Amino acid sequence: MAKRSKTKPSFPTREQILEFIRGSESPVGKREVARAFNITGADRIPLKALLKDLREEGLLERGRGRRHAPPETLPEVAVLRITGPDADGELRAEPYNWPEDKPAPAIYVAPDKKNTAQLAAGDRVLARLSRQDDVYEARIIRQLVGQPREIVGVYVRDPAGGGWLKPTDRRVKAEYRIEERHGSGAKPGDLVAVEPLHTHRDGRLQGRVIDILGRIGDAKIASLISIHEHEIPHEFPPEALREAEAAKPIGTLGERTDFRDWPLVTIDGEDARDFDDAVWAERDREPGNPDGWHILVAIADVAHYVRAASALDREAEKRGNSVYFPDRVVPMLPEALSNNLCSLRPNEDRACLAAEMWIDSAGRVKRHKFHRGLMRSVARLTYEQVQQAKDGTPDDAVRPLMEMVIEPLYGAFAALRAARRKRGTLDLEMTERKVILDPEGRVQRIEPRRTMDSHRLIEEFMISANVAAAEALERKQQPVMYRVHPEPDQAKVDALREFLEPLGIGFAKGQVIHPRLFTQILDRAKETPYAPMVNELVLRSQMQATYSPANVGHFGLALPRYAHFTSPIRRYSDLLVHRALIDAFKLGPDGLPPGAAGAFARIGENISATERRAAAAERDAVDRYTASYLSAQRGQTLAGRINGVTRFGLFVTLLDSGGSGLVPISSLPSDFYEHDEPAHRLRGQRWGREFALGEPVWAKIVEADPITGGLILHLIVDDEDVSARPRTGTGRGPERNSKDAPRGRKPAPSEKTKSGKPPRGKAQGGKPAGGRPGKAKRRSPMRKKRGR
Numbered sequence: 001m002a003k004r005s006k007t008k009p010s011f012p013t014r015e016q017i018l019e020f021i022r023g024s025e026s027p028v029g030k031r032e033v034a035r036a037f038n039i040t041g042a043d044r045i046p047l048k049a050l051l052k053d054l055r056e057e058g059l060l061e062r063g064r065g066r067r068h069a070p071p072e073t074l075p076e077v078a079v080l081r082i083t084g085p086d087a088d089g090e091l092r093a094e095p096y097n098w099p100e101d102k103p104a105p106a107i108y109v110a111p112d113k114k115n116t117a118q119l120a121a122g123d124r125v126l127a128r129l130s131r132q133d134d135v136y137e138a139r140i141i142r143q144l145v146g147q148p149r150e151i152v153g154v155y156v157r158d159p160a161g162g163g164w165l166k167p168t169d170r171r172v173k174a175e176y177r178i179e180e181r182h183g184s185g186a187k188p189g190d191l192v193a194v195e196p197l198h199t200h201r202d203g204r205l206q207g208r209v210i211d212i213l214g215r216i217g218d219a220k221i222a223s224l225i226s227i228h229e230h231e232i233p234h235e236f237p238p239e240a241l242r243e244a245e246a247a248k249p250i251g252t253l254g255e256r257t258d259f260r261d262w263p264l265v266t267i268d269g270e271d272a273r274d275f276d277d278a279v280w281a282e283r284d285r286e287p288g289n290p291d292g293w294h295i296l297v298a299i300a301d302v303a304h305y306v307r308a309a310s311a312l313d314r315e316a317e318k319r320g321n322s323v324y325f326p327d328r329v330v331p332m333l334p335e336a337l338s339n340n341l342c343s344l345r346p347n348e349d350r351a352c353l354a355a356e357m358w359i360d361s362a363g364r365v366k367r368h369k370f371h372r373g374l375m376r377s378v379a380r381l382t383y384e385q386v387q388q389a390k391d392g393t394p395d396d397a398v399r400p401l402m403e404m405v406i407e408p409l410y411g412a413f414a415a416l417r418a419a420r421r422k423r424g425t426l427d428l429e430m431t432e433r434k435v436i437l438d439p440e441g442r443v444q445r446i447e448p449r450r451t452m453d454s455h456r457l458i459e460e461f462m463i464s465a466n467v468a469a470a471e472a473l474e475r476k477q478q479p480v481m482y483r484v485h486p487e488p489d490q491a492k493v494d495a496l497r498e499f500l501e502p503l504g505i506g507f508a509k510g511q512v513i514h515p516r517l518f519t520q521i522l523d524r525a526k527e528t529p530y531a532p533m534v535n536e537l538v539l540r541s542q543m544q545a546t547y548s549p550a551n552v553g554h555f556g557l558a559l560p561r562y563a564h565f566t567s568p569i570r571r572y573s574d575l576l577v578h579r580a581l582i583d584a585f586k587l588g589p590d591g592l593p594p595g596a597a598g599a600f601a602r603i604g605e606n607i608s609a610t611e612r613r614a615a616a617a618e619r620d621a622v623d624r625y626t627a628s629y630l631s632a633q634r635g636q637t638l639a640g641r642i643n644g645v646t647r648f649g650l651f652v653t654l655l656d657s658g659g660s661g662l663v664p665i666s667s668l669p670s671d672f673y674e675h676d677e678p679a680h681r682l683r684g685q686r687w688g689r690e691f692a693l694g695e696p697v698w699a700k701i702v703e704a705d706p707i708t709g710g711l712i713l714h715l716i717v718d719d720e721d722v723s724a725r726p727r728t729g730t731g732r733g734p735e736r737n738s739k740d741a742p743r744g745r746k747p748a749p750s751e752k753t754k755s756g757k758p759p760r761g762k763a764q765g766g767k768p769a770g771g772r773p774g775k776a777k778r779r780s781p782m783r784k785k786r787g788r
Contacts, residue, residue: 012037014050024131027076075129080107080138082123090646093138096124107136111648150193151176151207152228154216154707157188165194165207168707169229176207184209189216193228216707219441222624223325225707230617233319234330239311244334247305247341250351250374255588257373259354263405264298265379266344267386267458273329275344276300276569278377279461280405281412284358291361293412297465298375300342301351302568303578306333308593317603320610322570325621326435331570338569346377353578353587355465355565359412363419368468372587378405386454409457416460423558424516426542429535433658435625443629446657462566463557469565469577476584479597481576481604483562485545485554487513492541498678499537503530515558532641533694537680546608547573549600572607576600623709626659630711631704637716640699642691645682647675650691652699652713661711663699669717689717 012020020036021028030051034040039047080093091109107129127138153167155178163183165176168191176194178186186192186209194207213224227234236244250256264278277299284292306312316332323330331338344350352375357368379401389398389406398406432449466483473480493513500506505524507517518538525534542556547564554562565581568574576592583591643660644651650663665673668691671684680693691697703712 011039011043011046014054017050018054077126077128077141079144080109080125080127082109082125093125093127105136107138108647109138109140111646150195150210150228150231152191152193152213152225155183155186155188155190155192155209163188165192168225174205176205178207178209182206182208184212186212190214191216191218191221191225219437220327222628222706222709223327223621225624226325226617226621227323227330229620230613232323232330232613232617233315236315236334237311240315241334241336243310243312244305244336247337249341250304250349253374255372256351257354257371259296259298259352259371259373259375260349262296262375263378263401264296264344264375265381265401265405266346266377267381267383267454270382270384274331274338274342274569275377275380276302276342277458277462277566278344278352278375279409279458281408283408283411286358289358289360289366292366293359293408293415295357295359295412295461295464296354297357297461297566298344298352298354298373299465299566299574299578300344300569301353301372301578302333302337302342302575303353303582303590304351304588305337305341306575307590308579308596312337316572316575317606320572320607321614323614323617325618326625327437327441332572333569342569344375344377346380349374349376353581355468357464357468359415359419359464361415362422363415363417365464365468368472370469370472370581370585370587372582383452383454383458386457387452390453410453413453413457413460416464417456420460420463424514424519425558426515426518426538426556428522428539430539431658433622433626435622435629443625446626446629446659448658463559463562466563466565467559467561469581470561470563473563473577473580473584474561478580478584479549479592479600480551480561480563480580481547481549481573481600482551483545483554483564483573484548484550484552485556485562486543486552487555488541488543495678496537496541499680500534503528503534505530505534515556530694533680533692536643536694544612547604547611548608549597549604572603576603620709623659624706626657627704627709627711628706630654630657630659630701631706634701634704637698637700640697640713642693642695642697645675645680645691645693650682650715652697652715654699654713659704659711661699661701661713663713663715667714691715 016037017033020033024032030044030048033051034044034047079096081096083092083094086092091111093107093109094104095107109125109127124144125138126141126144128141129136129138131137151165151167152169153165153176156164156166158164158177162177162179163186165178167175176196178194182197184192191213192209193211193213195210197206197208213228214221226232262280264280266275266278268275277297279295279297281293281295284294286292306316312333319330319332322332322338333342341350344352352373354371354373354375355368356371358366360366379397381398385395385398386406388394389402390410394402394406433446434449435446436444438444470480470482490513494509497506497509500521503525505521505528507521511517518541522531522535522538525531528534545554545556551561553560563577564571564573565577566574568578576596579590579592579596582588638654638656640652640654642650643653647665649665649668651660652663653660665682668682669684669687669689671686671689673682673684676683682691684690698716699713700716701711702714703710705711
């Protein structure tokens with residue numbers, strides 16, 4: 001029998017202790033360090049001194065329970081603020097009250113059916129953190145929320161009396177008890193708005209029905225849910241309505257410029273109800289501008305009717321913008337203005353603010369002038385009408401306008417389009433979906449919105465007027481509410497370059513970032529199978545446009561200055577620009593109030609937030625309409641494309657409807673999946689099957705919930721629904737020669753990601769391969785162990 005060695009282990013070095021603590025997934029105490037290095041007895045005294053020295057040198061920090069971690073390491077339990085999903089759809093967070101001058105650590109929120117579901121940006125949560133290298137994973141303990149003002153949900157009857165509220169918002173997990181006296185006559189299946197009350201002594205949340213919005217199954221309920229969930233103001237205060245009803249049309253020309261003899265036309269969508277811009281063009285008659293153009297963009301004079309500090313103005317600032325749903329509009333201004341006096345109806349005199357511009361043959365604006373005028377539109381045209389006319393088949397309404405109106409508009413458009421190409425703007429190919437409803441409000445079909453040259457014509461005219469407004473206000477040293485679009489974050493650009501390099505469409509490191517660069521990338525990818533994926537990644541690399549009095553230019557349009565001027569009926573930012581122009585050119589008394597510039601930063605933040613709120617509400621409503629449409633197709637298999645890759649599964653967009661749903665990782669072919677973040681893919685370690693962003697797939701609709709708008713999909717792989725495969729009862733993965741083995745390529749050797757760091761996380765589809773039945777291997781907290 002061999003004798004046990006009596007050699008005592010050597011005392012660890014400073015570097016060994018630091019490496020051990022840095023590699024730990026959570027802070028560690030002196031006892032754990034001693035156990036790791038087999039330090040016993042009197043040797044614990046120098047260990048205590050060494051840890052103290054490391055703290056004094058700033059190499060370690062000591063937190064709760066005298067546990068040690070590297071400097072600025074987060075505690076095991078912390079309050080976090082949700083910052084929203086990243087480019088791959090994974091939820092990110094940051095420590096609450098983190099200093100603005102320090103970069104926040106990377107925190108990923110682990111999906112959890114019980115606690116997370118759909119947390120929104122700005123939500124506060126209490127979470128348990130685990131660390132791997134410089135990345136944290138948060139597991140939500142509970143959400144920290146103040147009492148909401150209103151909860152929307154379905155009323156469910158309680159056999160014992162009263163009822164319960166089942167919230168429609170996936171982020172709200174609690175159910176509210178509604179006593180009989182607080183039910184307001186609600187019936188089971190009613191969609192209701194509930195005011196939260198005090199919490200019952202037994203801990204149950206209480207609520208009172210304050211409004212019955214409709215019945216579940218009603219055709220137009222989707223928009224109502226979004227309006228209430230996103231707290232979009234939809235009822236005007238009485239004083240604002242009184243001001244709008246008291247408004248009168250312009251009676252006399254006065255000092256306004258008379259544009260009533262100019263053949264101005266409005267061009268909008270078929271379903272448009274407010275017409276806030278009209279256009280006109282002719283050949284420039286000045287001899288110094290050969291082949292140039294003289295154009296006019298006339299905009300409804302909203303500032304004449306909505307005076308600063310009035311009830312209408314306060315409500316417009318609060319709303320920030322109009323919100324558009326498939327079945328209705330929540331306007332920024334009451335209909336007496338938005339659909340009447342401020343709408344440029346044909347053959348009716350309307351007050352306007354007009355940008356008159358002269359452009360050369362290359363589309364460059366040589367000069368511009370602003371007027372306060374009176375106009376009379378000669379026709380209300382649609383994009384389809386104008387495009388058909390240009391294509392050679394004008395209808396009776398457009399035929400008389402061809403020579404005098406349509407041809408000059410397209411001539412000026414050609415020049416402006418040439419200037420845009422030379423400028424090198426970022427032109428992403430985005431497919432918008434249009435929900436078509438029948439007369440009863442049910443979804444008839446969902447189709448892509450067609451983009452025609454008539455759309456681009458109006459866009460170029462509006463961009464030119466917006467630039468002219470920003471330039472004019474700068475020259476007059478007036479405050480400007482800019483529309484700003486910063487250039488992309490360098491880290492996102494580097495990640496995009498790393499991804500594109502293996503595809504042969506990369507770009508040099510350190511290259512000057514210009515929108516033309518991204519357009520060239522899109523052009524190179526256009527004829528390849530990767531085109532949709534590249535388009536999606538280029539979009540995700542961009543920053544979000546916002547409103548601000550501080551100008552940083554508009555990256556996407558490749559413009560040094562830009563402001564919104566052309567839609568004051570539906571955007572408060574444009575109304576501010578109108579008022580500033582009225583002051584700059586002394587066009588009347590209804591400009592900006594004294595000291596208005598000091599409030600521009602605050603207003604810019606507010607209207608940027610209301611714009612995001614409107615976009616989220618519109619998107620949620622479309623999701624619900626889409627889910628309602630697809631609910632009749634449960635079990636059907638449809639073509640789709642992967643538009644998001646996360647550690648917990650895939651997001652797939654269905655090509656016909658545009659509906660986007662989650663493919664849970666547990667439904668993928670049985671394997672242990674590695675999330676390769678830089679490559680935007682999941683890769684099976686055992687069988688090597690890969691699921692990558694942009695990849696075309698076939699997906700079966702498993703769940704489609706019209707109330708929440710949620711879709712659950714399963715992939716059809718190798719002509720087989722993999723989610724329907726029986727799982728083995730041994731806990732082992734399929735054998736190498738099993739017929740269940742995916743027919744993908746062989747697994748690649750273990751490798752690091754392109755960033756040089758090991759993958760953040762791995763996730764299991766099906767059951768673990770290998771290992772004894774009933775006994776799972778210890779996994780890093782950054783790995784996802786899937787349920788059966």
